[in-house]
Amino acid sequence: MMANVKKALANKGFVVGGCIFLAIALIALVGPLVWTVNPNAQEMTLRLSAPSPAHPFGCDDFGRDLLARVIAGARVSLGVGIAVTLATSALGLVIGAYACYNERLDHILMRICDGLMSIPGVLLAIALMAMMGASVWNVIIALSIVYTPSMARIVRSRAMVVKEEPFVEALRVQGASTARIVWLHIVPNVMAPFLVQATFVFAEAVLSEAALSFLGLGIKAPDASWGNILQAGKNVMRKAPWMIFFPAAAIIASVLSLNLAGDGLRDALDPKTKED
């Protein structure tokens, strides 16, 4: 375990991506305490005003401070990302680990996963959002449904390999219960691909939340989200390009840093790169 941590910290991509992402997370966390402007306060005289010392990111079409809105959007986007990652991780682990221990359950769960995975992710999310209505909680539920199958698949495929290892057979010979084998021996041994997938799910959830909000199916105005700031900005793209630039930069930075960290983590945890 410690060896893996060391290996991950030696990986440039993981460190750079991780640092950028931590910086974004820190801004989301303490930003509103430092930049105390109300993200929803309208000042019509400042409508679409360009970036200035008083409003570093400029103002939007209602004269609201864009920096405050991007920070508020970061809280929403990263919050949704964290919630979706936690939900898919928990569901994916349980489904994946138990599917490999019960053939009938495996068939049922994997066919459901196949069905869900055959529909493009964003399309499925849109359909679910249309059914449930726009709200933060529904975004989290919809995206969790969309990303759980891929997580379950990855956990299952690795768990299938671990399950056939002689040490698991040794535990069976000792009389270990299925729960003991699954939770104390299989789950810890699927952690590497699981953590890598979790970072990718996080990135995709941030991106999809932005897409849903952009389409008006996610976070509702006046609450800020990177997606709905972009949506408002697209109508005034020529007059006020900063309305597109800053939320887009925030999305790109967070998704890119997460993918970078995930790639680095995958390289670091890949058993093929292990020297022992």
Add this chain to the structure above:
Amino acid sequence: MAVDSEALLRVSHLTKTYPMPGSGFKRQVFTAVDDLSFEIAPGEVYGLVGESGSGKSTTGRLICGLERADSGSIVYRGHDLATMSERERKPFRREIQLVFQDSSTAFDPRNRVGRILEEPLIIAGVRDADERHGRALSALASVGLLAEHYDRYPHDLSGGQRQRLNLARALICEPRLVVCDEPVSALDVSVQAQVLNLLRDLQRTTGVALLFITHDMRVVRHMSDRIGVLYHGRLVEEGAAEDVIAHPSDPYTQELIDAIP
């Protein structure tokens, strides 16, 4: 049938088949173990010899309950393990243990030696952590490992040390029968003898019965009281170790003996 009442394990008419890959609609099967019958007395070392693919490992796995037999019985101290449900079998699990050939995959790579030895005790219901610790240390000592190995990971140990750990783990719950599946064939020749002598000593002091599975006639002669020779899943010859090697009655046994360099 005086032998029957004495037998620790009596395998009768054991058969195990596997579907052949790619046989399509014909449903061809490969018979790994074919109507196999033999007995092991308490404290006896029974050598099961045969080339690879002769069904000897499958026999071991059937006895340990890692596979289900198609037909036949595995009667252990009067109870038929072959027809038992998983739940019924549980109390018998710790009495029959298995030593694997490949010690590099026989342990959870995330567990330290101490945990590896204590887990069977936890499963067996030994609640007292101090007792588990003490038994793990004495198990280490009994196989010639040191107390300092307790905090190591299995991949920090050499192949010979890992196989000693394998023996320690199999014996820690005081089983009555240990199935040793080619326990030394993955080791260097110089280390093989050490591990075999250790196994022989442990067998004598604990009085555990061994089902010793190997393809190597030299090893089986060194270890076993009785030998069964397996050929294509069938027992072609059985008898006291010295008799079988001195006067083989089956041509296949002769071949195996001739293969000794």
